[in-house]
Structure formats: structure tokens, C-alpha cells
Amino acid sequence: MNSPETGSASSPGGGSVEGEPVLRLSGVGKSFNGVTVLDDVSLEVPRGRFVALTGPSGAGKSTLLRLANGMHLPDRGTVSTLGEDPAACSRSRLRALRARVGFVFQQFGLVGRLSAMENVLMGALATLRLPRYGVMSYPRALRVRAVEQLDRVGLADQRFQRCDTLSGGQQQRVAVARTLLQSPELILADEPVASLDPAASVLVLDTLKRISTEDGISVLCSLHQVELALTTADQIVALRDGHLILNEPATTLTPARLHEIYTPTGEADA
Known part of the structure; x- marks a missing residue:
């Protein structure tokens, strides 16, 4: 599994610094009512990158996004968002962190x-x-x-x-x-084009990509549409059954490889 290179560590004051990933998950696990949704997930989102988060429904994509801004807290592992650990933030500090993180909903x-x-x-x-x-x-x-x-x-x-x-x-x-x-320094987008027609989907994602490039804003965007992920994203991450199974530059992937993520495990192994 490929992992993006990272630069310097967090600054003493806890804020993000140049070269540090805007989002880092280390060995993160999350369960709801005894059901594991994310299991030992480690991921880094570099500054200024558009990262597509793919995978079947129920893979844990929405949970991962909500962990990133403290809407959920991990059961295991750690999350660092813009140099802050949402689980360790006071209410006021969490509000301040969320002001630096934009969230685009479906x-x-x-x-x-x-x-x-x-x-x-x-x-x-x-x-x-x-x-x-x-x-x-x-x-x-x-x-x-x-x-x-x-x-x-x-x-x-x-x-x-x-x-x-x-x-x-x-x-x-x-x-x-x-x-x-x-x-914002980081935009989280949860299936932002799921309810849109193809032309509108392309326009919305092109807008997000352009803004990410122009302003150096990192975008972590969950998507089901394989072709849109490949044409828009710099980096593609895939979850299945709560596990991180893919993390590569979009340029190294083919539609066929990414479509395999959505194939049930038994069929893929057959």
C-alpha cells in the first residue's frame, strides 16, 4: 500500500504546519452497538490534495469523515486534524477546530x-x-x-x-x-454528488477540484462514482468492511481495478 510522504511534525502549539498532513488517522477503530465500522485504519491526507474516499455502502466512509471533525470519537487509535486531536479538545477548542474544517453534505x-x-x-x-x-x-x-x-x-x-x-x-x-x-483549511465532502445528475456531478466536483488547486485546500470527498473519482482526485483511498484496502495516486489506477473494490469478496476470489 502506498503512503504519501509527509514533512515536519506538529508545531508545539498544536496547530498544523507546512508539510504536515492536514489529517492523520493512526490505527483507528470505531464500533456502533457492537458492530465494527472501522478497524485499524491508518491514513494521511497531504496538504493541498484532493483525496477521493471510495468503497461500497457501509464500508465506513461517512464514519471516517465524522471522525475527522470530531462528530464521532474513535474507540481505538488516534485522529489528528490540522494538528489537533478532536478527542482531546475542549468544547471551545473543538468549535475553533470545526471552524477551520468545512463540511459539504449530500x-x-x-x-x-x-x-x-x-x-x-x-x-x-x-x-x-x-x-x-x-x-x-x-x-x-x-x-x-x-x-x-x-x-x-x-x-x-x-x-x-x-x-x-x-x-x-x-x-x-x-x-x-x-x-x-x-x-477552511480542509473540506470534508460526504457523497456531495450522490443525488445529482451526471452533468451537475461533474460541475460540482470540477468546482471543488479547482478551488482545492487554487487555494491549496485539502479535500477528502467520499464518492461512489469510479470514473469521477479517477478524473477528479489526486489520490484515491478505498474502504471495504471497515478496512483500508487501497491508497494510491489516481494516475496509477484503472477503472477495472477500482471497480473491483465494489465486488463482493467471495466473487472477487472466485
């Missing part, structure tokens, strides 16, 4: 009756002291940044349109723009 997580602009601005709520009602209640600097991020995902002209009138692909790009407003 179901968008938007408020349909609000405009694209206001949904993007909601990405800054964790940094504001008081509740906000309406676009104009946000500081002007944030409104300018929100328009900039919508422009980056190709939706500046739709910024005042209600989100429930946008297509699924457009809504997911609004969700990406909202994440970008956080200025």
Missing part, C-alpha cells in the same frame, strides 16, 4: 426559503456574536466575500434567488460557497 443543508446569498452568509454565523436576520444584517465585508464565493462557483447572478428554486447542482454549489466563506 443533502446540501440549505434553507430553501432563503436566498443563495443569505445561505452563504450563514457559513459565518459561528464567528458572529448576535443572530442575523436578512442579508443586510451581516457586515458589509462579509456580504462582499459572499458574493465573491458565489462568483467562484458560477452563481453570483443568482445570489438573490431562493434556494428552493435552484437546481440540485446549483444548490450544492451554494453549499460549497457557504463552506468557502469559512476559509
Whole structure:
């Protein structure tokens, strides 16, 4: 199994440093109600890389993503996210860590009756002291940044349109723009194109890839679509039955090899 090279270790203050992986799992195990979901998983996500997380349903992909930002805590092993161990963080420190980690969900997580602009601005709520009602209640600097991020995902002209009138692909790009407003150092995306048609899927993933390249943001994105993983990702990781079974540069893989990940073990060995 290939493993990315890493640079220097964490800084004394606990924050991430140049060359250090933005995410490191070491011997991680996680079970729910006695059922093992992840078993002895070790993985590093380098800074500025787009990593596709593949594998059959139930392989542990969503659990791994939630371990990365402290939504779940490991039963065994350790997790280091941007130089922090979520399991060891106080509530305030965990909030601060999550502010540096963007999360893009399959179901968008938007408020349909609000405009694209206001949904993007909601990405800054964790940094504001008081509740906000309406676009104009946000500081002007944030409104300018929100328009900039919508422009980056190709939706500046739709910024005042209600989100429930946008297509699924457009809504997911609004969700990406909202994440970008956080200025994240790591983006976790959980099946972000599972509910989209092929054309919209390509557009959303191309947007994430471009932003990853332009801003040096690491992306860990779970995907079922083999061809999209191969054309988008720098690195491909695969889970099956809770085990890490593949970790290679996308350029060394073929569709046939990656499709094998989805073949039941008995059939593959037959």
C-alpha cells in the first residue's frame, strides 16, 4: 500500500504546519452497538490534495469523515486534524477546530426559503456574536466575500434567488460557497454528488477540484462514482468492511481495478 510522504511534525502549539498532513488517522477503530465500522485504519491526507474516499455502502466512509471533525470519537487509535486531536479538545477548542474544517453534505443543508446569498452568509454565523436576520444584517465585508464565493462557483447572478428554486447542482454549489466563506483549511465532502445528475456531478466536483488547486485546500470527498473519482482526485483511498484496502495516486489506477473494490469478496476470489 502506498503512503504519501509527509514533512515536519506538529508545531508545539498544536496547530498544523507546512508539510504536515492536514489529517492523520493512526490505527483507528470505531464500533456502533457492537458492530465494527472501522478497524485499524491508518491514513494521511497531504496538504493541498484532493483525496477521493471510495468503497461500497457501509464500508465506513461517512464514519471516517465524522471522525475527522470530531462528530464521532474513535474507540481505538488516534485522529489528528490540522494538528489537533478532536478527542482531546475542549468544547471551545473543538468549535475553533470545526471552524477551520468545512463540511459539504449530500443533502446540501440549505434553507430553501432563503436566498443563495443569505445561505452563504450563514457559513459565518459561528464567528458572529448576535443572530442575523436578512442579508443586510451581516457586515458589509462579509456580504462582499459572499458574493465573491458565489462568483467562484458560477452563481453570483443568482445570489438573490431562493434556494428552493435552484437546481440540485446549483444548490450544492451554494453549499460549497457557504463552506468557502469559512476559509477552511480542509473540506470534508460526504457523497456531495450522490443525488445529482451526471452533468451537475461533474460541475460540482470540477468546482471543488479547482478551488482545492487554487487555494491549496485539502479535500477528502467520499464518492461512489469510479470514473469521477479517477478524473477528479489526486489520490484515491478505498474502504471495504471497515478496512483500508487501497491508497494510491489516481494516475496509477484503472477503472477495472477500482471497480473491483465494489465486488463482493467471495466473487472477487472466485
